Amino acid sequence: MKFLVFIEQREGKIRKASLEALSLARRLAGEPVAAVLPGKGVAALASGLGKYGAGVVYVADREDLALYSTKGYVGALDAAAKKESPDAVLIAATSMGKDLAPRFAARHDVSVLADLMDLRVENGRFVGSRPVYSGKARAEVDCGNAALQVATTRPNVFPAQAADAADPLVETLDLPAITPRARVVKVETSESKELDVSEADIIVSGGRGIKGPENWPLIKDLQEALGAALGASRAVVDAGWIDHQYQVGQTGKVVSPTLYVACGISGAIQHLAGMGTSKVIVALNKDPEAPIFKVATYGIVGDIFQTVPEVAKAVRAVKAE
Amino acid sequence: MNSFVAVAYVPDTETRIRIGPDGKSLDESDIKWVVSPYDEYALEEALRIKEAKGAGTVRVASVGPERAKTGLRECLARGADEAVWIDSGDSRYLDALATAKALAAAAREGSYDFLWFGQKGVGYDESLVGPMVAELLDLPHVGNVVKLEVGDGKITAHREIEGAHEIVESTLPVVLTAQKGLNEPRYASLKGIMGAKKKPIAEKKLADLGIPEADPANAKTRWRKLELPPPRQACKLIPADDPAAAAKELVRLLREEAKVI
Secondary structure, X not given: OOEEEEOOEEOOEEOHHHHHHHHHHHHHHOOOEEEEEEEOOOHHHHHHHHHHOEEEEEEEEOHHHOOOOHHHHHHHHHHHHHHHOOOEEEEEOOHHHHHHHHHHHHHOOOOOEEEEOEEEEEOOEEEEEEEEOOOOEEEEEEOOOXXXXXXXXXXXXXXXXXXXXXXXXXXXXXXXXXXXXEEEEEEEEOOOOOOOHHHOOEEEEEOHHHOOHHHHHHHHHHHHHHOOEXXXXXXXXXXXXXXXXXXXXOOOEOOOOOEEEEEOOOOOHHHHHHHOOOOXXXXXXXXXXXXXXXXXXXEEEOOHHHHHHHHHHHHHHHHHO | OOEEEEOOEEEOOOOOOOEOOOOOOEOOOOOXXXXXXXXXXXXXXXXXXXXXXXXXXXXXXXXXXXXXXXXXXXXXXXXXXXXXXXXOOOOOOOOHHHHHHHHHHHHHOOOOOEEEEEOOOOOOOOOOHHHHHHHHOOOOEEEXXXXXXXXXXXXXXXXXXXXXXXXXXXXXXXXXXXXXXXXXXXXXXXXXXXXXXXXXXXEEEHHHHOOHHHOHHHOOOEEEEEEOOOOOOOOEEEOOOOHHHHHHHHHHHHHHHOXXX
């Protein structure tokens, strides 16, 4: 089974989610796989992909790929697919991956197994698993008789494992000039350079229990102690206490961190849909009947204005050891 | 300016999910259906563009069984001018490519400046159909749009990505997918609800559109099984009489038992 993996980089740094997809392909294939790496100034990054399982890396290192365009990046993926004729294409389900995977698939008259949390191969065919209906069910999915199998993998779910030490073969893709009709003219990064919830290993979230926007320092203290990203429930976003980009849940971001700490969040289904697949969930809430305790691994029933600072203190103490 | 808005009619997120007798689809009895929330942002933005320009039509389209017409009627009540229902018959699961091909066929029948989609359909959460339609119609697309400025023959869209916004310029016509934050959707007025009853809903049959994937045997993705998630282990509750001691115990468990910090 021949794999091709799309490798995403931003500002000269390979995305961890792409290394996760590459490692997964390497494990499923049982041998080194092909990868494609578009961008500007990316050629130097290609050799580093060897240890995550790339046997060959198709590089498109060009000025006109400096900023993302669907047309340019799908074009690079498509060109690599033409050279490699893969049976399967894996792409991390990041913003970029979600943008280009469906376009690439439709171009090849196939669909996408989207945002998988599990993937295996049976007789050369993908069998994947993905949460549906707000995480209240999970669907086992496959690609029917599709000639080309395309899947996207949820970030933070599959391990990025070093496997092979060898340098991959690097091939330069010859692409025509790219004149996209839709193109990124600017990227506005949040000033604080904060870690985004969708990429974080640890998330600390606040809900209505914080009582008001003036109390975010309470949550941020624990967030900093854990080196975590900040999240929020829909209630506080809708109340205008914090921007939507922090919202975890059905109409916010769907996350699967290693550790999710919910502070003063009751656990409405809309929120559980966004974080229910976290590996370990900690609930800090004064209401013992709150639904969040039904999904939590550990919980403390108590006033978060007392418990949260104590947890931050205890984390700092342990980390200082 | 003319807009085409694709809407999905989906189970309300509060609905209790039960698995159907075939073990691979939803038990559809007792489900409350709603217009997928992201599609509401898409419709609202299309209506605002039309109102700002003072001209144009907004056509809503939905692929699904008969109930999809109820969703379309809601959109007409909010201000959409026309609707088209693509009757999917008995099919329980239509893959994204089949849905995209059906919507692309409907969109080809008109002339549109904007083709709007929600950034995902709530329930399947695949985020596939919008960009697929763009590819099938050979149009540019911008996904996850949280802000839009309409210029002369072009747009500038703010697209939400991880920890940043991409500012994207595109020519028209363009396919856009709406993200939360784009606007606050309006409610239907009583006048709108009354007026919607008189607006036409055109009907097409999926089976007549010549889409191979509409036949489950040719689907490019399939659901093999649908199951309830395994229950999580019961929560370990730490007594909170002494917050400092409880916090220490929690951190010990996270470090020694769960090994996550």
